[in-house]
Amino acid sequence: MRTKLDAVSIVAVLVTVAAFSATAPLTAYASGSVFVLALGRNALGLITLGPVVLLIRRREFIKVFRGERFLVRREQRRAVLLGSLAGTALATHFATFMSSTRMTSVAMATALVATQPVWQALIATMLGGRLPRATRAGLAISVAGAVIASGMDLGAGSKAVLGDLLALAGAVALAGYTALSEQARPDVSTSVYSVLCSFICTVELLILCLVSGTPMFALTGNTLIALLGLLILPQLLGLFSLNFALGRAPATAVSVMLLLEAPVAAIVAWLWLGQTPDGSTWPGLFMIMLGVVVVVVADVRRADPVTENLGDGWVTTMSPQHALSVVNDIPARGDIYASLWRHAHAGRFAEVEAEIRRLENQSIRVHGAKSCEAAQWIEVRAIVARIAGDHSLSAQLWSAAARFHSSAPCLDAHCGYRLNYSYQEWRSASGEGGTIDNAPTPVF
Structure with missing residues (x-):
């Protein structure tokens, strides 16, 4: 983009x-x-x-x-x-x-x-x-x-x-x-x-x-x-x-x-x-x-600041201009991704989907519908679908993200790996283990 x-x-x-x-x-x-x-x-x-x-x-x-x-x-x-x-x-x-x-x-x-x-x-x-x-x-x-x-x-x-x-x-x-x-x-x-x-x-x-x-x-x-x-x-x-x-x-x-x-x-x-x-x-x-x-x-x-709107647990952060653009730059547990993982594990999928939609709309408005900033929310949805136990949907979303990156390569072509790793780090820090069971491997 x-x-x-x-x-x-x-x-x-x-x-x-x-x-x-x-x-x-x-x-x-x-x-x-x-x-x-x-x-x-x-x-x-x-x-x-x-x-x-x-x-x-x-x-x-x-x-x-x-x-x-x-x-x-x-x-x-x-x-x-x-x-x-x-x-x-x-x-x-x-x-x-x-x-x-x-x-x-x-x-x-x-x-x-x-x-x-x-x-x-x-x-x-x-x-x-x-x-x-x-x-x-x-x-x-x-x-x-x-x-x-x-x-x-x-x-x-x-x-x-x-x-x-x-x-x-x-x-x-x-x-x-x-x-x-x-x-x-x-x-x-x-x-x-x-x-x-x-x-x-x-x-x-x-x-x-x-x-x-x-x-x-x-x-x-x-x-x-x-x-x-x-x-x-x-x-x-x-x-x-x-x-x-x-x-x-x-x-x-x-x-x-x-x-x-x-x-x-x-x-x-x-x-x-x-x-x-x-x-x-x-x-x-x-x-x-x-x-x-x-x-x-x-x-x-x-539209640049991401503000809380789901009550306790949602934090204020800044939406990255190029999401997770450094390989080892893993989001901290207090960032918006960790908040999404936490609320998804609590079963609040309607609220999580609403927040993802809001952030996705924000990325589309600022960066465009085909930008990497907008496409990263496909990958976020894939992880949340895995948390929800919908393995088929998770695989479909990872495939959709892979198709996007193969047709429109961007500065952050391995965003899915980093989001996946961010989730593993959060699980490890929260005492739930560091892997996503049976998670498909995204290929970009």
């Missing part, structure tokens, strides 16, 4: 920005209903990729709905429930944001929906987290910018103000989707989760069209062009290039670069649709973007 943006990653992010920036201008260009456009882009994307994913990942689909994977029985049914709620949040995002582009300027709608990281931070706070001072500062800057920019829309009438509110609602819905996905993603693969959310989103948008009496097949020429553009650009090309970039570059750097979507969308709307925001609006838009950058950077800094 690279710690800096290389040339290939920069190109991938710029492609993502260009593709996502087309959403608002294409929606504003089309004369058809925004509900039909939202339904069409999701339905066509589902029809295009759904069958391929179902064919390739059919075994996982069966296991997901039977709840056969990971340590906690039926844990993946929780992921299905959260994924369904996330699909609802995604449908809400499309309906509100795409509607806002018809009521306010493309620049304003895109800038306001880009405040999603701010709402994400507030959601984390409501769930028990603490809001750092830098995050509060970023929030204040963004709110002030939104007030300044939206105040200029008062002169354009109540419709423009309603558009601003819908764009903010789209940002909140997107933050809800992200928060739900963060909890569900460790239990299912990216492709399966994407199909699940897309299916729920498509069904709910279809219901919305039917309930609102929206004609779904009276499509004009410009609506068909916009629909095709929404499918090819943000739905397929944008998501593919974004996932590619997140596999190579730090998520924080990618998130900050994605803020270019707002000015790029404004430029496209100016050149194509002739939309030129009032000059007094630009300071507010700039403040919104500045505040979001502050929040994103503060969030990744907050």
Whole structure:
């Protein structure tokens, strides 16, 4: 996992920005209903990729709905429930944001929906987290910018103000989707989760069209062009290039670069649709973007410390930038790994799985889904599965870790050996012996 943006990653992010920036201008260009456009882009994307994913990942689909994977029985049914709620949040995002582009300027709608990281931070706070001072500062800057920019829309009438509110609602819905996905993603693969959310989103948008009496097949020429553009650009090309970039570059750097979507969308709307925001609006838009950058950077800094959340026995430590990168650097008994072993031996597997998921999400957010820091939690799960007596699952997890290291070698290719040794040392120190009975030997 690279710690800096290389040339290939920069190109991938710029492609993502260009593709996502087309959403608002294409929606504003089309004369058809925004509900039909939202339904069409999701339905066509589902029809295009759904069958391929179902064919390739059919075994996982069966296991997901039977709840056969990971340590906690039926844990993946929780992921299905959260994924369904996330699909609802995604449908809400499309309906509100795409509607806002018809009521306010493309620049304003895109800038306001880009405040999603701010709402994400507030959601984390409501769930028990603490809001750092830098995050509060970023929030204040963004709110002030939104007030300044939206105040200029008062002169354009109540419709423009309603558009601003819908764009903010789209940002909140997107933050809800992200928060739900963060909890569900460790239990299912990216492709399966994407199909699940897309299916729920498509069904709910279809219901919305039917309930609102929206004609779904009276499509004009410009609506068909916009629909095709929404499918090819943000739905397929944008998501593919974004996932590619997140596999190579730090998520924080990618998130900050994605803020270019707002000015790029404004430029496209100016050149194509002739939309030129009032000059007094630009300071507010700039403040919104500045505040979001502050929040994103503060969030990744907050993600570095690993704090306790399971009561007595969980200790405060620092998440290593390169986990266990020295062969003889064995974690002390008071570190997070020893805490995991101790609680697993006490039979608290639900709490252990929740803590592993939290730490894994943190590693994914900071270092990326394909980083060694994220992959080490597969190996941690393998040891916990051995403690739980599930030898088959433990072997499968070790094999999954081996496949990762063979396909994506990293700085810490022998992390599994060290985690295994860390566990043996803990057992020896706790008087339980220094070996894991019948433990498979990981091959990297």
